[in-house]
Amino acid sequence: MYRYDEFDAAFVEGRTAQFADQVKRRLSGELSEDQFRPLRLMNGLYLQLHAYMLRVAVPYGTLNSRQMRKLAHIARTYDRGYGHFTTRQNIQYNWPRLKDIPVILGELASVEMHAIQTSGNCIRNVTTDQFAGAALDEIIDPRPVGEIIRQWSSLHPEFSYLPRKFKIAITGSPNDRAAIRFHDIGLQAAANAAGDVGWEVWVGGGLGRTPMIGKLINSFVPNEHLLAYLESIMRVYNRYGRRDNKYKARIKILVHEEGLETIKGQVEAEFAEVRGGVLTLPSEELDRISAYFEPPAFPSQSATRIDVARELILDPAYGRWLEHNLNSHRQPGYASVTISLKPVGGAPGDATDAQMDVVADLAERYSFDELRVTHEQNLVLPHVAIADLREVYDALVASGLAEGNAGLITDMICCPGLDFCALANARSIPIAQAISHKFAAPERQAEIGDLKIKISGCINACGHHHVGHIGILGVEKKGGELYQITLGGDATQDASVGKILGPGFEADKVPGAIETLVDTYIARRQSADETFIAAYRRLGEAPFKEALYGNG
Structure with a gap:
C-alpha cells in the first residue's frame, strides 16, 4: 500500500500544527464558533447534536494493521471506546473533546493518516471497490489511480472552494461494487479496441433530495489523460455550478439543467486546452505508484477450495x-x-x-x-x-464479529440519524436494530436471500436509502417521526433509484411493513433463485403496494 513521501509528511504535519493553533484560539475565546466553523470543517471536524464529531479519511478504503490499531487507540483514549465506519470508507468518532483534537490529529499523522478533505466544499475522500487488487472479476486494480487522484486533488488551489462537496468513486471491475453511478464523477475500468485499459467516465450522479444516476460522458479515457480530463470536468463545474442555492449546487443539477451534450462540449473544449500539458500522467509515474500496490508474494496453497x-x-x-x-x-x-x-x-x-x-x-x-x-x-x-x-x-x-450475513437483509446500511446528527429528522439506528431483531433467524435470512436495506434519517441520504432494494427514509411530520419506504433501488452497474410506495409508517410499524414486503416477494417469486430486486423489476410496485396499503 502507499506510503507517505516527504511532501505528504510535511503537508500533514504542517496542517496539524496549524489547526492546533486554531483550536487553542477557539478554546481561549479569541475565535467565535462562526469564525471557527470553516477552519474545523477543513480538518474533518463537525459539530453534531451532542458533541464534536471527527471524520478520519481512509483513502480508497485501504489501511494496515498499524493504522487500525491507532484507530482503536484513539477510540479507547479520546472517545467512548468505539468508532463508526461510514459509506465513504471513513471512520467517525462521535465524542471527542475539542481540546484533544490536535493530539488526535498528531497521533493519526504518526501512522500516515489525517482528516483533511473529509468535509467542506472540496474533493472528498476517493472511494473504491473493497475487493480492489484481489477480486477474481477485476480488470485492473483501481487503487493506484485512486492514489494519483488523491495527490492531484489534495488542497488543489482551484478546487478548494467548490460550489458544493464533490465525490469521486472508482472501480476496476465490470461488476460495480463502488456505486460509481451515484457519485459526482464515477470511473470504471474499460478496454478499447486495441486492448488498452483506460476509464469510462460517468458524471452527475448523486443522492440527497434529488437522486440522479450519473451519465456516461466519455467511454474511454486513457491513463495518461485522465487527470487532464478530470480537471476539465472540475473547471466546468467550478465555473458554472450554482452558488446561490446549496440544494442546486451539485454537479448533478448542472448536468441535468444544461444537458449532458452541453456539458460535454464545455469539458471537451477545456480538455483540448490542457491535454498533453503538465497534467499528462507519465507511464513511469503510474508504474511507480502501482509498485506500492503490488500484490503480496502469495505462497502456493494445497487447499484451493472449501466444501x-x-x-x-x-x-x-x-x-x-x-x-x-x-x-x-x-x-x-x-x-x-x-x-x-x-x-x-x-x-x-x-x-x-x-x-x-x-x-x-x-x-x-x-x-x-x-x-x-x-x-x-x-x-x-x-x-x-x-x-x-x-x-x-x-x-x-x-470478538462478536462472525455474523454470516453479508448481503442479506440484516446487513443494512444506516446513517447515525437523530441519535447524533444535527441535520437528521428521525432516528435511524433503532429502526435498523428493530429490523435486525425481526429477521434475526438465520433460516429466515437464508430463505429471503440477497436483499439490501438502506436507511437514512433525513433527505441528505447518508444511508443511501434511494438505492436500497428496500429504502427507508425518516421524515418529520407534525413533530413526530415517520418513515417512507421505497422499492427498487440499486447501486450496482444496473443502477436504479427506488420509488416511494405510499404514506410513511410510525417507527414501531416499520419492521412489520418490511416483513409484509418480504412475504409478498417470497409468495410471488418465480423460484428461490429469483432475488428481491429481480422480482420487483418483473412484477412492478403494484403487488407490494397493495400488500402494504390495500386497494384503497
Missing part, C-alpha cells in the same frame, strides 16, 4: 459465514473475507476499540497486513488463505 455444503451440515454458523462472507480471489487458494459490522441488534458500522485491535491482529497474521473499509460499512481481510479460514472465523466469533 461449504459440508460445513453447513457440520457447523451451520460457520457454513453460513463461508457462504455469505467470502469473495472469490484472483489467486488460487485464497479468498477475501468480509467482517460484518452488523450483529443482530447492533448499530450498523460500529466497532469497539477491542474489535478493531482483533481485526488488526487478524490482518497482520492472515491477510498480509492489509485491511479494507467497505462503502457498506463493513471491514474486509482481502487476502486470506483458504486453509486459514477456520482460525480467522474462530477469532471473529470470540
Whole structure:
C-alpha cells in the first residue's frame, strides 16, 4: 500500500500544527464558533447534536494493521471506546473533546493518516471497490489511480472552494461494487479496441433530495489523460455550478439543467486546452505508484477450495459465514473475507476499540497486513488463505464479529440519524436494530436471500436509502417521526433509484411493513433463485403496494 513521501509528511504535519493553533484560539475565546466553523470543517471536524464529531479519511478504503490499531487507540483514549465506519470508507468518532483534537490529529499523522478533505466544499475522500487488487472479476486494480487522484486533488488551489462537496468513486471491475453511478464523477475500468485499459467516465450522479444516476460522458479515457480530463470536468463545474442555492449546487443539477451534450462540449473544449500539458500522467509515474500496490508474494496453497455444503451440515454458523462472507480471489487458494459490522441488534458500522485491535491482529497474521473499509460499512481481510479460514472465523466469533450475513437483509446500511446528527429528522439506528431483531433467524435470512436495506434519517441520504432494494427514509411530520419506504433501488452497474410506495409508517410499524414486503416477494417469486430486486423489476410496485396499503 502507499506510503507517505516527504511532501505528504510535511503537508500533514504542517496542517496539524496549524489547526492546533486554531483550536487553542477557539478554546481561549479569541475565535467565535462562526469564525471557527470553516477552519474545523477543513480538518474533518463537525459539530453534531451532542458533541464534536471527527471524520478520519481512509483513502480508497485501504489501511494496515498499524493504522487500525491507532484507530482503536484513539477510540479507547479520546472517545467512548468505539468508532463508526461510514459509506465513504471513513471512520467517525462521535465524542471527542475539542481540546484533544490536535493530539488526535498528531497521533493519526504518526501512522500516515489525517482528516483533511473529509468535509467542506472540496474533493472528498476517493472511494473504491473493497475487493480492489484481489477480486477474481477485476480488470485492473483501481487503487493506484485512486492514489494519483488523491495527490492531484489534495488542497488543489482551484478546487478548494467548490460550489458544493464533490465525490469521486472508482472501480476496476465490470461488476460495480463502488456505486460509481451515484457519485459526482464515477470511473470504471474499460478496454478499447486495441486492448488498452483506460476509464469510462460517468458524471452527475448523486443522492440527497434529488437522486440522479450519473451519465456516461466519455467511454474511454486513457491513463495518461485522465487527470487532464478530470480537471476539465472540475473547471466546468467550478465555473458554472450554482452558488446561490446549496440544494442546486451539485454537479448533478448542472448536468441535468444544461444537458449532458452541453456539458460535454464545455469539458471537451477545456480538455483540448490542457491535454498533453503538465497534467499528462507519465507511464513511469503510474508504474511507480502501482509498485506500492503490488500484490503480496502469495505462497502456493494445497487447499484451493472449501466444501461449504459440508460445513453447513457440520457447523451451520460457520457454513453460513463461508457462504455469505467470502469473495472469490484472483489467486488460487485464497479468498477475501468480509467482517460484518452488523450483529443482530447492533448499530450498523460500529466497532469497539477491542474489535478493531482483533481485526488488526487478524490482518497482520492472515491477510498480509492489509485491511479494507467497505462503502457498506463493513471491514474486509482481502487476502486470506483458504486453509486459514477456520482460525480467522474462530477469532471473529470470540470478538462478536462472525455474523454470516453479508448481503442479506440484516446487513443494512444506516446513517447515525437523530441519535447524533444535527441535520437528521428521525432516528435511524433503532429502526435498523428493530429490523435486525425481526429477521434475526438465520433460516429466515437464508430463505429471503440477497436483499439490501438502506436507511437514512433525513433527505441528505447518508444511508443511501434511494438505492436500497428496500429504502427507508425518516421524515418529520407534525413533530413526530415517520418513515417512507421505497422499492427498487440499486447501486450496482444496473443502477436504479427506488420509488416511494405510499404514506410513511410510525417507527414501531416499520419492521412489520418490511416483513409484509418480504412475504409478498417470497409468495410471488418465480423460484428461490429469483432475488428481491429481480422480482420487483418483473412484477412492478403494484403487488407490494397493495400488500402494504390495500386497494384503497
